[in-house]
Amino acid sequence: MSIPQRIIAHFDLDAFFVSVECLNNPSLKGLPLIVGGRERGVVAACSYEARKFGIHSAMPMKTALRLCPHATVVKGTRGEYSRYSRWVTDIIANKAPLFEKASIDEFYLDLTGMDKYFNPYQWTIDLRQEIIDKTGLPISFGLAANKMVAKIATDEAKPNGYLHIAFGREKxxxxxxxxxxxxxxxxxxxxxxxxxxxxxxxxxxxxxxxxxxxxxxxxxxxxxxxxHGIHHSEVVPFHEAKSISTESTFEENVLDTERLMNELVRMTERVAYELRQDNKMAGCVAVKIRYPDFETTSRQTSIDYTSYDDELIPKAKDLFHKLYRKGQPVRLLGVRLSELVDEAVQTNLFSDVEKKTELYKAIDDVKNRFGTKSLTKAAGK
The missing domain is CATH 1.10.150.20 (5' to 3' exonuclease, C-terminal subdomain)
Known part of the structure; x- marks a missing residue:
């Protein structure tokens, strides 16, 4: 029995942050637009019109404004990027038999075997059009026999285009x-x-x-x-994407809410640290509570993609308070981060997270040198 020829599509939302800003404020469309920090900050993203002046992401804002003094600068709305990213993910999930969400704005689809029933190229064109029609976002794709060639094809098809590299034509x-x-x-x-x-x-x-x-x-x-166009990396199913979790089973059942909160903060810090070590962001946080009679309850919530303790801990605390049966002792407490995507470099370049990113790098450096318990947060309420 012969192995079917692989068919891989790579989708990439074009200038994603800029596109979202233009959808929410159409007057920005067609302008040399920069998303990012103030004058002391850096460029998180820029429009194609701004790129013509030599501007690119991670460039100091001063340099960018020197290259294009008439550029329009907007701060950026991270929550909106998470919302639109999930919208596109849902559309793909409803159609694709197997897909991987590589980052907030990038997807791989494995269409192997679909050619028995219909034309995968036309199917991918139709899916792209559905994403554009429903969300208004421009999106490009490449179709090829492996992930690498498909990704390069997408880059060549940009902006807002598509390209099919037939099997055997990779080189x-x-x-x-x-x-x-x-x-x-x-x-x-x-x-x-x-x-x-x-x-x-x-x-x-x-x-x-x-x-x-x-x-x-x-x-x-x-x-x-x-x-030579040879690449064997597999598409990792999104629903099986790795989650990061930790649980603590207490030697004796715990009734002290302050102690439970301290433990919750400690565990959330630990999984957030692991997340940053893997250069990932999480889009979902869950808390689990098990009582002495072994009844187990859990609750999760979608969040703006992040890897920062101070954004994850309040969500975990909120879930705990919604779950916890007051006055009941607890046998086990757990925290899980899921819906993991590769950290988009641009998300670290917004003015509101630039300093935070540097702070967490410093914290993680200390933890890497002296152990993960060397720095911990106070639990608060």
Whole structure:
């Protein structure tokens, strides 16, 4: 029995933060628009009109405004980005047999086997149109035999377009592109490759695999395979996406609410720390309570995507107070973070979280050096 040829679609919402701002305020459409901090901050996102002036995300705001003094700057509404992201996720979930939410604005769909029943390319075009019609958001996609080629195809199709790379045409498609179009090829690798006389992906494909292995180790072989359009990474089902959780079973049943709250804060801090170590954000928090008679109750709530203690702890406390039967001792307490997505770099660039991001980096550095118990928060009420 032959293995069916893989068919992978990669969807990416175009200039997502900017698109949401323009939907909520249509007068911004067509302007050189910057989403991000004040003059001392950095660019979280920018419109294609702003990019023409050389502006890009993570650029200091002063530099951006020097390049384009007439640019319009908006602070950004993180809650709205979470709302629109979930809207698109729901549309995809209703149609796709298997999909992975890679980040707040990026999705992989595994359509393998669907070609027995209908044209996967037309199906993907129709899904894209449904997303546009329902949400108003521009979205691009690439369709190919693997995740890497599909992602690169999406980048080539932007803005607001789509591209199908037929099976067997991967090398031909990749050949003329700059080598840093390959996901994972950063500035350092790019400069090293240029020193070897490599400019395009075709140049990498022509190099002996042994040479790349000598220069880059195991990554060299991976790079050689990618240059040949070979990539085996699987689409990770969204409903099975890893969650991060922790539970505490007390040696003796606990009636003291203050002690329970202290434990809840400690556990939430721990899972938030793990989340940041994995460079993830959570879109859902849940709390579980088990009583001495083993009756177990749990409750969860959707949240704006975050990995910060001070945003997760109040949600966990609120869930606890809604769940807890007053006056009842507790045998077990648990906290779980789910709906995990890769941390979007831009979400750390808004003025309201820039300083917070640096603070948590400092906190995590201390925890990494001296242990996770070296810094803890007071529980409060």
């Amino acid at each position: 031909e498609f990749l050949a003329p592109l700059k080598v840093n179009k390959i996901p994972g090829v950063g500035e350092s690798t790019f400069h090293t490759l240029r020193d070897l006389g490599v400019e395009t992906i075709a140049d990498v494909a022509l190099l002996p695999i042994e040479l790349l292995e000598n220069r880059f180790g195991k990554y060299g072989a991976d790079l050689w395979h990618k240059a």
